[in-house]
Amino acid sequence: MATDVDTKSCQWTSQSEALAAFAEFTGKTQSANHIKPLHWHVACRLVLEGGFDPDDIVPRPPFRVERRSGRAPVLHYDPSMAGGGERTVLGGLKTKNVDVVVTKDGIGPVLAVSCKGVTGAFRNLTNRMEETIGECTNLHITYPALVLGYLVLLRANRLVETAFNDAAEASPGMDDASEGTKTLAANDIAMTEGGEPVAGIVRFHNALRELVGRRGIRNDVSRYEAIGFGLVEMHGSQRSTLLDSFPFPDSPLVLGGFFDTLFARYDERFVVSAPDLSRVTRRLEWDAASPAFMLPNLDYAPRRSD
Structure with missing residues (x-):
């Protein structure tokens, strides 16, 4: 930067x-x-x-x-x-501050991206779905042609590093390190010892799959045009890079296709059709x-x- x-x-x-x-x-x-x-x-x-x-x-x-x-x-x-x-956008239910917005004179907001970063408490991820659906619906009610993207990053915390860090932070002479590790393991672990994402993250990914793929302005207003989902490696030589084992290559949420989808939907609606x-x-x-x-x-x- x-x-x-x-x-x-x-x-x-x-x-x-x-x-x-x-x-x-x-x-x-x-x-x-x-x-x-x-x-x-x-x-x-x-x-x-x-x-x-x-x-x-x-x-x-x-x-x-x-x-x-x-x-x-x-x-x-x-x-x-x-x-x-941020730009304040008029929604159908309330105004909303959106992270990144493209606005065209005489037309209004044409493309917007909402960004989320989740560092832990992955067991509670599904609680975010109501907020995620509501934001999309709210904006599409007023601007059905708006090309809306949702970009979410999660930390790929692994059991071994979380336990180590938690133990290191425990006060000398205290016996609460093991209990703290159990709490972190339940809430903040993203990857199992076998290298697979935990169930809460898989459920969150699958729920987001149902909210993506809006193609036309008469489609479901609660769907996003594009969603990007990425797990960021927190361990070893690959730290700070995207995990390549999840989502799977055939997932519509793979981060690599996020911007291409946004640009395609924008061109269809605001250039080719007009x-x-x-x-x-x-x-x-x-x-x-x-x-x-x-x-x-x-x-x-x-x-x-x-």
Whole structure:
């Protein structure tokens, strides 16, 4: 991540940096600092890979667009242009602050991503489903054409490291380490000793599968257009990377397909189905020589004019 701007403003953040920030965070999750870099990653990616104008995105990514008549626009990295915050979106039941939102003048919010980061208490994951369904339904009631994504990261805590850390934190001379380990094992363990996800995580994944795949504006408003689900490794040499053993490759929640799905649904609704608006809604293609493509740790392909 870049560190030359106010941390309240969106910073250049690659996927690997967002995952590392989530895995290494040790403060209170109420601050949202464990998941804020993921917001920044999404916002930056919507510009570089998605071709959305940074002026249309909240939080505003640290980029500047140089427009040239008859030629592809040039994208520059410019941290002085960055902004922060969330956008308040009018829902059918109540207003909602959404983590990352793309808004088009005269049309309204067209694409939005809600980000969640879960560090423990995995047994209670299914309790989040009511909130997850409600947020999606609320926004789609007012904006049925809105392309809505849900991106969730979980820590792949393993039994061996959790027990070790808990024992290390126990006060000298106290006998409560074993009891504390049992509590952590029940609530905060994501992976069994055999390397499989615990039942609570599998149930959460399966429940999310039922909430994804909304294709048209007349489809179920309680479904998301795209959901990305990732377990972040917390142990060994692969620490801070995505676990590749779950979800399975055929799952619609695999993180690798999340952005492609968002872009496809957006183009179907706001470009192909509305050719008269395409001058406003068409995603940009950046000049192949754009200086922004030289950013460190760029771990996806930008949208190039060639």
